[in-house]
Amino acid sequence: MNNLIEHLIYGLDLFGTAIFALSGVLMAGRxxxxxxxxxxxxxxxxxxxxxIRDLLIGARPFWIQNTTYLWVILGTAGLxxxxxRLPKRLPWYTLPLADALGLALFVVIGAQKALSFGTSNMVAVVMGVITGVAGGMIRDMLxxxxxxxxQKEIYATACIVGGILYTGSLELGLGALPAMLISMVGLLALRITAIFRHLSLPTFSL
Incomplete structure (x- = not known):
């Protein structure tokens, strides 16, 4: 069972890598x-x-240990x-939805890896948020x-909710798979609702 979960997490990690790489490709294309x-x-x-997560928790960066991630990125970039280049224009929501799906995967995987290195639940939530948002921040700045x-969009808030749902589910005694599912569904529901209903947090101004 543990091997099954490990293989599932690894597969989701690669899938999330491809999804986030695709969001970078779409940004570059735009x-x-x-x-x-x-x-x-x-x-x-x-x-x-x-x-960034791996460096903070004292782990060797994952893509140095396993270059499959780099090949996934190159393959996704090429595809x-x-x-x-296809003549049909992609809908406006393609990039936000691709980003949201990658976000849901990476927050869970980031929190899970942090917990495996013995961090507290609070730190695991923070590491999940960093895993989910830091790459997109670098992309946007470039x-x-x-x-x-x-921005005022519900973005980091959705990551925090996802991380809390994951660690909270584990604390309640749920298995890794149900906890991952609850976290991802909760994060996606919040983020997608925010995208299509244009929900945002209140802004601060002097």
Whole structure:
């Protein structure tokens, strides 16, 4: 059973890497970047948050140990460049939805890895948030845009909710798989609702 869970988490991690890389590709395509720009945005979006997380918890960055992640990024970048050349324009919500799905996967995986290194639940939630948002922040800054996490959109809040749902479910005695499902569904529901209903947090001003 443990091996099954480990393989599932690994598969989801690779899938999340591809989804986040794709969001980087879509951003680069929107800005009409060249192939190098596409690969750079895909890479920082996909592995930026996980790299920061690993350095903070004292782990060797995951993509150095397993270069499969780099191949997934390169493959996604190549496929994404082909898709963006199709004459049909992608709907406006393609990038936000791809980002939301990657967010749900990475927050859970980030929190799970932090817990495996003996952190507290609170730290695990923080590591989940960093895993989910840091790569996108780097992507947006390279694209000269204000990162979503710094805007009034419900973005980091959704990550925090997802992390709390995951660690809270484990504390209640639920297994890893139900906890992951609850967290991902909760985060996705909140983020997608915010995207389509334009929900936002109140802003602070002097």
């Amino acid at each position: 800005l009409r970047m060249d192939a190098i720009g596409v690969i750079v945005l895909a890479a920082v979006t996909a592995i930026g948050g996980g790299t 994404g460049m082909l898709l963006t 694209a000269r845009e204000v990162p979503l996490v710094l």
